[in-house]
Amino acid sequence: MSSGRASPPPARAVRADAANTSWASLPASPSAAREARRLVARQCGQWAAGRNKPDLLDTAQLLTSELVTNAVIHGRSHVRLGITVSANGLRIAVADDNSRHPTPQPADPDALDGRGLQIVERLASSWGVDDNRFGKTVWFELTG
Numbered sequence: 140m141s142s143g144r145a146s147p148p149p150a151r152a153v154r155a156d157a158a159n160t161s162w163a164s165l166p167a168s169p170s171a172a173r174e175a176r177r178l179v180a181r182q183c184g185q186w187a188a189g190r191n192k193p194d195l196l197d198t199a200q201l202l203t204s205e206l207v208t209n210a211v212i213h214g215r216s217h218v219r220l221g222i223t224v225s226a227n228g229l230r231i232a233v234a235d236d237n238s239r240h241p242t243p244q245p246a247d248p249d250a251l252d253g254r255g256l257q258i259v260e261r262l263a264s265s266w267g268v269d270d271n272r273f274g275k276t277v278w279f280e281l282t283g
Contacts, residue, residue, distance in 0.1 A: 159223060159224055159225055160221060160222065160223040161178075161182060161221070161222050162219060162220065162221050162222075163175075163178055163219070163220045163222075164217055164218070164219055164220075165207065165217060165218040165219070165220055166217055166218075167210075167211050167214070167215060167216055167217050167218065168211065169211070171207050171208075171210075171211050171218055172203075172204045172207045172208050172211070175203050175204065175207040175218075175220050175233075176200040176203060176204055178220060178222065179196075179199050179200050179203045179222060179231065180196065180200060182222045182224060183195075183196055183199050183222065183224055183229055184196055186224045186229060187199070187229075190283055192283055195229070195281055195283055198262050198281060199229055199231060199281055201258065201262070202231065202258065202259050202262060202263055202279050202281075203220070203231050203233070205255035205256070205258055205259055206231070206233040206255070206259065206277050206279070207220065207233055208255065209233075209241055209255055209256070209277070210233050210234075210235040210237075210277070213235075213237060213239070213241070214235025214236060214237040214274065215235075215236070215237060216235050216236035216237065216274070217235075217236075218233060218234070218235055219232075219233070219234040219235075219276075220232070220233055220234075221233075221234070221276075221278075227282060228264065228280055228281055228282035228283070229280065229281045229282075230278060230279070230280045231278065231279055231280075232276050232277070232278040233276065233277050233278070234271060234273070234274065234275065234276040234277075235274050235275065236273050236274040237274050237275065238270065238274045238275055239275070240268045240275060241256055241268065241277060242256070243256040243257050243260055244256075259279055263279035263280060263281060264279075264280045264281050264282045264283075265279070265280045266278060266279035266280070
């Protein structure tokens with residue numbers, strides 16, 4: 140990896156290698172979530188279709204959008220998106236330069252935001268946060 144980029148997070152249930160992981164740098168702007176969803180669709184569409192579970196792609200795009208939006212709002216840096224597709228699952232990693240870990244908060248029923256991590260927690264097979272030398276990487280996995 141070049142200087143200024145986070146190292147890829149360690150593989151967990153989804154076994155990753157350099158051949159099936161791709162990384163992209165996204166700007167810290169509102170367009171980052173849209174671009175991230177497009178990249179996930181391109182990388183993961185065939186994986187989801189091969190399992191005859193197109194809803195997995197929708198879930199991957201939704202959760203990616205939530206994590207990228209959080210990174211843009213709270214990370215205040217460009218965002219690095221890692222996509223790993225393997226035989227047993229999908230792993231999405233979103234890295235930013237803020238070392239503060241996100242934690243799910245109780246949602247205010249009148250608020251328009253604040254539910255992103257609750258959605259990730261509910262829909263992902265697993266999720267977590269890894270520290271890196273530039274900040275943190277928040278990741279989720281989908282298996283199926």
